[in-house]
């Protein structure tokens with residue numbers, strides 16, 4: 001990657017030299033560094049105080065063995081991770097991912113993105129992420145419980161309500177958060193807001209389940225309104241994924257007047273020209289933990305296609321990638337553009353490869369990057385932390401209204417930052433800069449502490 005600034009070039013080359021195999025982390029870091037070119041040029045103190053070199057190196061990386069016993073009585077061993085990336089503006093905050101693909105590169109990219117996303121929320125939370133290569137798919141509830149208990153037995157010594165507050169991500173939902181919380185409480189003998197995404201019966205917040213998907217639609221709605229004087233009304237939307245983010249994005253987009261015609265999982269996708277029935281997907285995914293293919297057995301208007309990248313061949317006005325990183329290739333972006341897409345907003349973390357982002361921007365497609373568009377989940381987690389601290393519980397309406405306000409504010413902060421640095425309409429650069437500015441200010445104020 002080439003930079004105009006020799007300072008940034010040196011940092012990026014150093015990252016490649018030290019972390020050459022961490023392709024996802026380098027992809028995320030490269031994008032942020034290139035957005036920061038004009039900021040670094042305008043603020044020599046950033047170089048004098050080594051802010052960027054400190055920003056790209058995690059404050060702490062924790063890796064640990066997770067032994068557990070399966071239902072057949074056999075000992076299994078997984079690898080656990082927690083990357084505490086940056087605590088300049090608050091306790092480390094970010095989800096835990098359980099998926100066989102999890103490795104240090106993926107956790108570092110996610111933790112790095114989380115720094116800027118969390119800053120954009122305007123709430124006092126630093127950046128972190130964790131997880132394991134454990135695959136919950138096909139495991140019994142008891143196996144998942146034993147894994148979670150073992151994982152937390154080690155993790156508990158590194159986290160705390162004022163230190164590091166994990167939550168869910170791929171493969172970690174209400175069931176896993178419950179098991180993790182139970183084990184933390186047993187080991188530490190304290191009832192605190194150490195995790196978010198908790199059940200409503202034991203300190204969870206209303207709206208947290210819906211927050212990432214709803215927030216994505218609130219952000220997209222503001223982007224459409226400000227930049228195109230348009231809305232979701234009457235639009236055809238394609239969504240990838242059928243997990244937490246995808247389900248509630250589909251629900252809110254439908255509520256706002258759009259027709260969602262696809263959802264997918266890692267095997268394939270369903271196309272329903274009548275509009276996806278979200279309750280059917282919820283039953284299949286949240287209750288039965290089944291495959292999306294099941295949908296066609298219950299809804300006759302739908303077709304199933306093998307291969308998840310096929311969702312991007314379906315003609316649409318708006319595309320919301322909500323499954324996983326690098327799921328939207330350059331070729332898929334070109335197909336979406338040829339089919340008339342006018343807006344793309346990322347529900348998943350880094351779902352579009354850099355060449356796809358470039359293709360959308362060149363074609364004049366509105367593009368809302370993940371760290372802004374999907375920040376509603378972590379924002380509502382921070383609202384859960386506030387409720388836990390004050391030992392209060394807010395209503396659905398009150399929490400949803402706060403989430404809505406935060407997403408509108410995130411759009412405007414990104415839009416304005418891009419404008420300030422002469423990159424009008426570039427919401428990728430805008431989000432990176434707006435997220436960075438607060439973190440950099442806090443790092444400068446606190447000296448070379450980290």
Ligand SMILES: NC(=O)C1=CN([C@@H]2O[C@H](COP(=O)(O)OP(=O)(O)OC[C@H]3O[C@@H](n4cnc5c(N)ncnc54)[C@H](O)[C@@H]3O)[C@@H](O)[C@H]2O)C=CC1
Nearest residue numbers: 169170171212241242243244245265266323324348349377
């Ligand atoms: N849950 C949350 O609050 C937040 C999640 N995210 C991001 O949203 C994305 C989805 O997360 P969740 O919905 O929470 O997870 P989930 O576990 O509820 O669902 C994941 C979905 O992605 C699909 N998927 C996973 N790997 C895939 C692959 N290789 N190819 C195609 N599909 C695949 C799964 O089949 C499932 O539909 C992730 O990128 C996550 O980091 C971002 C912000 C917050």
Ligand SMILES: O=C(O)CCC(=O)C(=O)O
Nearest residue numbers: 094095167169377378381
């Ligand atoms: O709610 C949280 O703390 C985690 C959210 C998350 O992992 C994300 O924003 O990617």
